[in-house]
Amino acid sequence: MRRVRYGRQITPLSLSLRVSQAEGPPVIKTLLAMLILLGVTISVAGQRTIPPIYVTLWFDTEDYILPQDDDATKRLAEMLTGLGVRATFKIVGEKARVLESRGRRDVIAALKRHDIGYHSNTHSQQPTIAVYLQNAGWEDGRAEFYRREAQGARDVARIFGVTPVAYGQPGSAWAPQAYPALHDMGIGMYLDESDHVGIDDQPFYYGGMLNVFKMRSNLARMDLSGGESLANGKSRFGKSYDQLRKNGGGTISIYYHPSEWVHTEFWDGVNFSRGANPARADWKLPGTRPAAETEQAFADFDQYIRFIKAQPGVRFVTATELMAIYGDAAMTRSFRREDLAAFARSAQKEIAFQRLDGYALSAADVFGLLTDAMAAFIERNEWPSTAKVVPLYGPARVYTPSIGGTRSSSFRWSAFAQAVRDTADFCRTSHRLPDEVWVGAESISPADYLATLAATLEDMIAAGKSPADVIRREGHFTADRYVAEDSPALWGWVIFPEGFHAPRIMELARLQAWTLKPAVFHR
Numbered sequence: 001m002r003r004v005r006y007g008r009q010i011t012p013l014s015l016s017l018r019v020s021q022a023e024g025p026p027v028i029k030t031l032l033a034m035l036i037l038l039g040v041t042i043s044v045a046g047q048r049t050i051p052p053i054y055v056t057l058w059f060d061t062e063d064y065i066l067p068q069d070d071d072a073t074k075r076l077a078e079m080l081t082g083l084g085v086r087a088t089f090k091i092v093g094e095k096a097r098v099l100e101s102r103g104r105r106d107v108i109a110a111l112k113r114h115d116i117g118y119h120s121n122t123h124s125q126q127p128t129i130a131v132y133l134q135n136a137g138w139e140d141g142r143a144e145f146y147r148r149e150a151q152g153a154r155d156v157a158r159i160f161g162v163t164p165v166a167y168g169q170p171g172s173a174w175a176p177q178a179y180p181a182l183h184d185m186g187i188g189m190y191l192d193e194s195d196h197v198g199i200d201d202q203p204f205y206y207g208g209m210l211n212v213f214k215m216r217s218n219l220a221r222m223d224l225s226g227g228e229s230l231a232n233g234k235s236r237f238g239k240s241y242d243q244l245r246k247n248g249g250g251t252i253s254i255y256y257h258p259s260e261w262v263h264t265e266f267w268d269g270v271n272f273s274r275g276a277n278p279a280r281a282d283w284k285l286p287g288t289r290p291a292a293e294t295e296q297a298f299a300d301f302d303q304y305i306r307f308i309k310a311q312p313g314v315r316f317v318t319a320t321e322l323m324a325i326y327g328d329a330a331m332t333r334s335f336r337r338e339d340l341a342a343f344a345r346s347a348q349k350e351i352a353f354q355r356l357d358g359y360a361l362s363a364a365d366v367f368g369l370l371t372d373a374m375a376a377f378i379e380r381n382e383w384p385s386t387a388k389v390v391p392l393y394g395p396a397r398v399y400t401p402s403i404g405g406t407r408s409s410s411f412r413w414s415a416f417a418q419a420v421r422d423t424a425d426f427c428r429t430s431h432r433l434p435d436e437v438w439v440g441a442e443s444i445s446p447a448d449y450l451a452t453l454a455a456t457l458e459d460m461i462a463a464g465k466s467p468a469d470v471i472r473r474e475g476h477f478t479a480d481r482y483v484a485e486d487s488p489a490l491w492g493w494v495i496f497p498e499g500f501h502a503p504r505i506m507e508l509a510r511l512q513a514w515t516l517k518p519a520v521f522h523r
């Protein structure tokens, strides 16, 4: 594959040599000097605009049954260290405990040279995460995830000496209630692959943290089955690489399980398929690959990583590095009145994330910004000089209209003002959007409230005073179009009971789409 590094064809040195030899009238000399300057400018600009390709390599380190997995894990960690590449190893709590009880300090030491992530407490033992959360709500689900999973994160932290930096679910056992619980465990990033939520196959923010998830076309994985594996893997990587370079850069996600180098079948498939729940004494070992196959897989992988590393613009990045590269610039920005008016205009048309210059705002960001600004105006009769985003989760349940009375088409200003102050207080104390906003004895949905608030705020900024009445508007919440529909196919993991699907989890997922926005990289 031929790749051209922009701006390298004309070097300032060769041009200046040619010009210094040039003799002739001053006009030509001036023209030549201008050409040099032009050449230098093009070259420098070209260098600066080589699109960065961030490659994040992560390993779900989870097989606590097959002892050969320990050696494969160590060999991979050491091989990558030798190649100068740091990966992210997401470790299952039980795997960490097993490494400790088997006395594998050597494996632990090799892993500690990389980023340490978390991959649930017991992974595939029943009930798995999506199964035990299938009927849970937002707050009770968050508490249940924490109750069941926090011990594993604590064990990983104790055994590896660091708080795990990222988390990803076992199989497709994803659930939105994990996000606030992970935050409570000190985990700052979601790193995995599944289809539940995502934006354009690139990193995004959701549930208050950076997600590298649903990367699909930018997910590269070389097979470990010898033969054409390496050639196909290079070509697959090349496709994502070329596409991302065309689009100005981005991230490629690559994942493996260390056990893939040594097993013929997954450790959990042989024991926990389709809801199976055998006693520990009855757990079976998975089959192992012939030594020659394992050696070929390691050799191919070494070549694959060297190939990727050699591509112009490529940088291998860990979860920690991704969090810095994709840091949310919206959180440190101050917004002025004109900014708020622009966000309000956009929210009246559509309630979704807004892409801006070097950052993005989620629907929840705008909800909080406009509510706080209006509450401040109500209190002091002037707009705040600067406004800041405060992170908020989405609502906890789907809006249901209140029973009794009539549906008003407008509200008295004093009644709406009271509702805004109450909403600001709710957001401050609950760190999430309310499920409904009360204007007197009548409730309105968070989307209708935001559209009504946005129209009122825009008018007030223009008029410089509050209105007598507030006209009720209808909000168009569309951010949830990035969330998958519930279906058995979405939950296709072999460990789930036959026919499993989780409509309630996906309903909560759509509510959390209020928090969704693309992540923007800063070089």
Ligand SMILES: [Zn+2]
Binding pocket: 060, 062, 119, 123, 169, 170, 171
């Ligand atoms: Zn896993």
